[in-house]
Amino acid sequence: MTDRTLEELILNHDNNYSFLDHNIQEKNSNCLSVSIVVPYFESKQTINQCLKSILDSCGSYKAKKPNWEFEVIVVDDGSVRYPANKTISPDLLKLVKISNISNNIGRFYSRNIGLLAAKNKLVFFIDSDILIYPELVELHTQIHSTLESIEQSAITFCLFNFMEGGSKNIDFDNTNDFRDSCVYQKSWIGTESDTIFAGINYELLKQTQDLKKWPESGKVGPWVLPNMVLGGCFVVNREQAISVNGCSGVFGKYGFEETSLVTKLMVKYQSYLVPITERYAIHIYDKESGIEKHERDLLFQKTHEIYFNKYTKQTLNEAIEKDKEYFKK
Numbered sequence: 001m002t003d004r005t006l007e008e009l010i011l012n013h014d015n016n017y018s019f020l021d022h023n024i025q026e027k028n029s030n031c032l033s034v035s036i037v038v039p040y041f042e043s044k045q046t047i048n049q050c051l052k053s054i055l056d057s058c059g060s061y062k063a064k065k066p067n068w069e070f071e072v073i074v075v076d077d078g079s080v081r082y083p084a085n086k087t088i089s090p091d092l093l094k095l096v097k098i099s100n101i102s103n104n105i106g107r108f109y110s111r112n113i114g115l116l117a118a119k120n121k122l123v124f125f126i127d128s129d130i131l132i133y134p135e136l137v138e139l140h141t142q143i144h145s146t147l148e149s150i151e152q153s154a155i156t157f158c159l160f161n162f163m164e165g166g167s168k169n170i171d172f173d174n175t176n177d178f179r180d181s182c183v184y185q186k187s188w189i190g191t192e193s194d195t196i197f198a199g200i201n202y203e204l205l206k207q208t209q210d211l212k213k214w215p216e217s218g219k220v221g222p223w224v225l226p227n228m229v230l231g232g233c234f235v236v237n238r239e240q241a242i243s244v245n246g247c248s249g250v251f252g253k254y255g256f257e258e259t260s261l262v263t264k265l266m267v268k269y270q271s272y273l274v275p276i277t278e279r280y281a282i283h284i285y286d287k288e289s290g291i292e293k294h295e296r297d298l299l300f301q302k303t304h305e306i307y308f309n310k311y312t313k314q315t316l317n318e319a320i321e322k323d324k325e326y327f328k329k
Helices: 006-011 023-027 047-064 107-117 136-149 192-197 238-243 257-269 293-309 316-326
Strands: 034-040 070-077 097-101 122-126 154-164 233-237 272-285
Touching (some): 006 316, 034 047, 034 107, 047 136, 097 107, 107 238, 122 238, 136 233, 154 257, 233 257, 257 316
Parallel strands (some): 070 097
Antiparallel strands (some): 154 233
């Protein structure tokens, strides 16, 4: 494996987790402990809703499993106008841990700082503009607990219902996520070779049986498997994520940093990518702390080029070694 590139290995990854019997979850008494890492930057409009949904979901699971352990870590990436420790409501603040970064470095660094601070077996990365449904923590934890009991590794992740800030209709049962259904947009084109996909309709999860039957070519349209995990809500094994030096910082402040972690875990641990689709998390667009669409499109094209033409051309060992500089307190 050492002389093969990340690109070669992810294109040949076996993601057929059909053996996973969801009934095993209920029988499995090994409830893995959880650390939830919430990267934060000026997210005044959404942070309290986000944390309340997280704590409600954790509380729901703990009511069933009283000995289960969890922690919530908010990593403030240099907020100036709305520091986390002043913006989070007092009743929530006393239930979470705050880690402060003096300067705004980027979400990759916030995630890495949270990963290094985490104490528990699993790490949930949940962005501060995400609302989760009450069963979410339990569903993800059960999948990981089941797979660990048979010495298998996974990365579980959510699909989203994208909503404008201020919307009163919180709907966890419907999705407008591109991974469920989409027409490939011209603004998504990362390289000239992807222009042939513009206008094509995709139902990625349906076409691949929830990624279990990913094509042998390693791609569906322009996408490779690691592209299926978006950073807003995904779950990894803490020790495994630390062993590959977390998220890479080569992509800057936006795009593909979570993809780098997913890529390394897939290659090193043959981790299965498992979407949790019983319900959907809410992704709230916050104009105040978010990036404007035209800027996101430009950043996407830049980071797309770095990921496909540079990052995945490395071997696993090269990527882990280079990412070491981004993985420190």
